[in-house]
Every structure is written in structure tokens, then in C-alpha cells.
Amino acid sequence: MNIIEVNDLVKKFGDFEAVKHASFSVAQGEIFAFLGPNGAGKTTSIRILTTMLKRTGGEVLVDGKDPAKDADGVRRSCGIVFQDPSLDDELTAWENMEFHGVLFGVPKKIRRERIEQLLNTVELWDRKDDFVKNFSGGMKRRLEIARGILHHPKILFLDEPTLGLDPQTRNHIWGYIKSLNEKEGITVFFTTHYMDEAERMSGRIAIIDHGLIIIQGTARELKEKTGTNSLEEAFLSLTGETIREESVGSTDRMRLSKKWRRH
Amino acid sequence: MQAIYILWLRQLKRYFRSKSRMIGSLGQPLLFLVALGFGFGPIYQKAGGGNYLDFLAPGIIAMSVIFTSIFMGIEIIWDRKFGFLKETLVAPVSRLTIMFGRTLGGATVATLQGCIVFVLTLLIGFRPAAWGHIFLAFVFVFLIALLFTALGTAIASLLEDMQGFQLIMNFLVMPLFFLSGALFPLQGLPKILRAISYFDPLSYGVDGLQGALLGVSHFSLSFDFMVLAALTILLLSLGAYLFSRIEA
Numbered sequence: 001m002n003i004i005e006v007n008d009l010v011k012k013f014g015d016f017e018a019v020k021h022a023s024f025s026v027a028q029g030e031i032f033a034f035l036g037p038n039g040a041g042k043t044t045s046i047r048i049l050t051t052m053l054k055r056t057g058g059e060v061l062v063d064g065k066d067p068a069k070d071a072d073g074v075r076r077s078c079g080i081v082f083q084d085p086s087l088d089d090e091l092t093a094w095e096n097m098e099f100h101g102v103l104f105g106v107p108k109k110i111r112r113e114r115i116e117q118l119l120n121t122v123e124l125w126d127r128k129d130d131f132v133k134n135f136s137g138g139m140k141r142r143l144e145i146a147r148g149i150l151h152h153p154k155i156l157f158l159d160e161p162t163l164g165l166d167p168q169t170r171n172h173i174w175g176y177i178k179s180l181n182e183k184e185g186i187t188v189f190f191t192t193h194y195m196d197e198a199e200r201m202s203g204r205i206a207i208i209d210h211g212l213i214i215i216q217g218t219a220r221e222l223k224e225k226t227g228t229n230s231l232e233e234a235f236l237s238l239t240g241e242t243i244r245e246e247s248v249g250s251t252d253r254m255r256l257s258k259k260w261r262r263h
Numbered sequence: 264m265q266a267i268y269i270l271w272l273r274q275l276k277r278y279f280r281s282k283s284r285m286i287g288s289l290g291q292p293l294l295f296l297v298a299l300g301f302g303f304g305p306i307y308q309k310a311g312g313g314n315y316l317d318f319l320a321p322g323i324i325a326m327s328v329i330f331t332s333i334f335m336g337i338e339i340i341w342d343r344k345f346g347f348l349k350e351t352l353v354a355p356v357s358r359l360t361i362m363f364g365r366t367l368g369g370a371t372v373a374t375l376q377g378c379i380v381f382v383l384t385l386l387i388g389f390r391p392a393a394w395g396h397i398f399l400a401f402v403f404v405f406l407i408a409l410l411f412t413a414l415g416t417a418i419a420s421l422l423e424d425m426q427g428f429q430l431i432m433n434f435l436v437m438p439l440f441f442l443s444g445a446l447f448p449l450q451g452l453p454k455i456l457r458a459i460s461y462f463d464p465l466s467y468g469v470d471g472l473q474g475a476l477l478g479v480s481h482f483s484l485s486f487d488f489m490v491l492a493a494l495t496i497l498l499l500s501l502g503a504y505l506f507s508r509i510e511a
Contacts, residue, residue: 050353075353082350084346088273095273095276102265103354
């Protein structure tokens with residue numbers, strides 16, 4: 001059974017089409033990597049799936065519910081770790097968790113148990129009463145992941161969860177995500193720029209570029225189709241070597257591609 | 264209900280943890296009370312107005328309430344900038360609930376701030392005419408707080424970043440305060456100035472407070488109450504509408 005079903009998804013910002021007729025699906029319980037260069041439409045797609053943005057066209061079903069019609073239903077099914085920080089620095093780690101648990105309607109007794117258990121798992125229990133502003137980047141990320149699954153979502157969305165973290169922390173976080181997936185059966189939908197991470201962790205992969213899904217399959221299938229030896233090479237052969245900028249004008253983009261062609 | 268409570272609690276915790284902000288927001292009313300209250304006191308007395316400090320006290324309480332409440336409302340911009348707003352917006356809670364919880368929290372903080380400034384005025388020498396009407400004063404303080412937190416929320420929902428903040432302080436909050444009759448009586452004002460002050464929502468808040476604490480008011484207390492209540496409902500609806508349109 002597919003827990004995420006996306007058909008012909010379109011999102012326009014004015015004249016700009018950020019997502020153009022994208023279709024993909026994610027099976028229940030799988031770890032799904034959503035890859036693409038900067039500005040390809042990854043975050044926009046995640047924001048549509050998680051009810052933060054309204055789509056322009058197409059069909060989307062998340063856990064059997066339409067984000068545009070049953071936003072609260074979809075929100076209950078999803079846990080999200082955003083690309084940029086989203087903790088309240090002026091609150092303690094415990095208070096950030098408690099705030100989330102109450103907003104998501106987790107009953108008090110269960111909430112308190114889970115907060116303790118989760119903070120222990122991400123090794124932050126002994127720092128629970130410290131203000132988040134005193135945390136390092138890795139600690140904040142761990143806390144955000146713990147918070148994202150506090151309400152026991154069926155799907156965990158991770159938008160570049162390991163960006164800017166050292167290998168130790170990355171390993172730690174992925175170990176934890178994997179065990180969640182195996183033990184609790186949580187579906188994981190993540191984006192990353194680390195191709196080794198995508199290759200090691202994910203079951204299936206979709207690559208999006210210029211708002212279009214250009215390929216879907218396992219890492220092995222992607223390598224076979226492109227005749228390459230690693231996912232990184234496959235990725236580059238599919239999306240080209242030019243550098244992307246997320247929010248530059250079209251002339252800048254032209255200048256940039258020209259500059260790179262000269263090499 | 265629980266969601267409103269936790270949003271309310273968050274506003275209170277944030278406020279009371281920031282000691283510098285609390286002290287800063289008490290310094291200004293204190294300065295106004297001392298400098299204006301004692302500075303203009305003799306002239307006001309000579310002109311037959313009576314004790315200026317007594318006249319000024321309700322206005323300064325109103326000032327601290329409006330400054331704090333607008334700031335509490337506008338704080339959404341900070342939440343947006345530091346990303347926390349997203350976390351609230353993806354929760355399975357209606358936007359109306361979120362807006363209401365935040366606004367209630369902001370209004371509570373501003374009301375407490377008003378109460379602290381009231382104690383400050385007592386220390387400086389202000390004596391209310393009738394202690395029996397303190398409860399009435401409290402009602403007016405809370406209405407002012409609610410009204411302007413809602414206004415702050417409405418404005419913040421339209422702003423993308425903090426650049427506009429100074430603009431709002433200088434071109435909205437300051438005029439609202441100075442034209443409200445907080446510093447001078449509305450009686451005997453030049454016609455134009457008086458007409459302008461009638462369009463200032465804070466005028467009715469200040470007047471209500473003066474009525475409750477001094478026993479003298481320009482409009483009737485029930486009129487003040489009705490204008491404030493109507494405007495509060497209007498701005499709460501407007502704020503809720505604008506807040507509901509924010510895309511995370």
C-alpha cells in the first residue's frame with residue numbers, strides 16, 4: 001500500500017512553475033530519498049505534502065488524506081523536521097517537546113513518558129532543562145527529530161536533516177532514524193545533498209530537477225540505467241554539472257551556466 | 264483549550280525570562296512619570312488643572328500597556344524569522360486557536376505590565392480617587408491590552424521582516440499615544456486636534472482608565488467600554504483573518 005500518492009502535482013508562484021506535473025509514490029514503511037539540485041522543487045513539494053503550501057494542480061494523498069481538504073488529518077499523520085531551525089530558543093528542550101505534544105493533542109501521561117523516552121534516546125535527557133539557545137547545531141537537530149516523532153506520526157519528513165553536521169552526529173541520527181523505521185514501521189521521506197547517505201539509507205530514490213521527476217528507483221536501478229558506478233555519478237549525469245542557485249534571476253542563471261561551460 | 268493554554272503559557276514564560284526586557288519596559292513609564300509629572304506639575308497646578316501627577320498616572324499606565332501589547336503582537340515576526348512559527352502552523356490546531364492563544368498571552372503580559380506600572384505610580388505619589396473602582400480600571404487595562412495585541416498581530420501578519428518595526432513604532436504607536444489624551448485633557452483642545460483624538464482608539468482606553476481611577480472622564484464610561492469592546496472584536500477578527508492567510 002502506498003502511504004504517499006502524488007499525481008501530476010503542479011505548483012506555480014506567479015509565472016514560475018516550481019513543480020511541473022510531478023508524480024511519485026512512497027510505500028508504507030519504506031525509507032524514501034527525494035533528491036535534486038538546489039531549487040529543483042524538493043522543499044516546495046514537501047511543503048505541499050505537509051499542508052504548508054497550497055498546490056496549483058494535481059492530486060496528493062498523504063496517509064489516504066488530501067492535504068488541501070483534510071489539513072489537520074494530514075498534520076496528525078506527519079512529523080516534520082524542517083530544513084531550517086524551528087525551535088524556540090528561549091524555551092528549554094523539555095518545554096519545546098511539551099509545547100509540541102500539547103499542540104498535537106498527545107494525552108498528558110503518554111506525553112510525559114514519551115518525552116522522557118525520546119530525550120533519552122537522542123541523549124538530551126540530562127540537558128532537558130537547558131535553554132535551547134545554549135545547544136550546538138547537532139543537539140538542536142537531535143531535539144527536532146525527537147520532537148518530530150513525539151506524536152507518533154506515520155510518516156516522518158526530514159528536509160536535509162544532517163546538513164552541517166559532523167560525521168559522528170550524522171551516523172548517530174541515521175542510526176536512530178533507521179531503528180524508528182524498523183521498530184515502529186514509520187515511513188521516512190527525506191531530502192539530502194549527501195549521495196552516500198541516500199545510497200546507504202534509502203530503499204527507493206526519486207530525483208527531481210526543474211520541477212520534474214526525472215527518475216525513480218533503487219540506487220542500483222539508477223546506476224544501471226545511467227551506466228555509472230556510484231549514485232553521485234548517476235545524479236550528476238542526470239542533472240548536469242552546472243551549479244544551481246535557488247533564487248537568482250534568469251540573467252544570473254544564464255551568466256552562471258555560460259561561465260561554467262567555458263571550463 | 265489545551266492548545267490555547269500552552270500558547271498563552273509560552274508568551275508568559277518568554278516575557279518573564281527576559282529580565283532586561285522587563286526592566287527596560289518599566290524604565291520608560293517611570294521616566295515619563297517623573298519628568299513630566301513633576302516637571303509640568305507646577306504649571307498645571309497654576310493653570311487650575313489640579314494635581315498633574317494624578318492626571319498623568321492613568322495615561323502612563325495606558326502607555327505601558329499599549330507599548331507592551333503591540334510589541335507582543337508583533338513578536339510573530341520574530342517567530343517567523345527564527346522558524347518557530349512553522350512549528351505552530353503544522354500542528355493540527357486551527358489558525359484561529361493559535362492566533363487567539365497568542366493574543367491572549369500577549370494581552371495577559373501587557374495587563375500584568377500595566378499592574379506593575381500602577382504600583383509604580385502609587386510609589387511615586389499617585390492616589391486613585393476611588394479604590395472601589397480598581398476592578399473597573401483592570402477591565403479597561405485588559406481591553407486596551409487585548410485590542411492592541413490583536414492590532415500588533417494583524418500588522419505582523421502583513422510584514423515579512425523586522426524592517427517595518429521602527430516605522431510602526433514611529434508612525435502608529437507614538438501618534439496613538441500622544442493623541443490619546445494621556446498627557447493632556449481632551450477638554451478645551453483645538454477643534455482639529457480633538458477631532459483627531461476621537462479617531463484614536465487609545466483615547467477611549469485612557470478616558471476609561473481616567474474615569475475609573477480619577478472619577479473624571481470626557482466620555483461616559485459605558486461609552487468608552489462599548490467603543491473599546493467593539494474595536495477589540497473587530498481587530499481580533501481582522502487579526503485572525505490576516506493570520507490565517509500566512510503561508511509558512
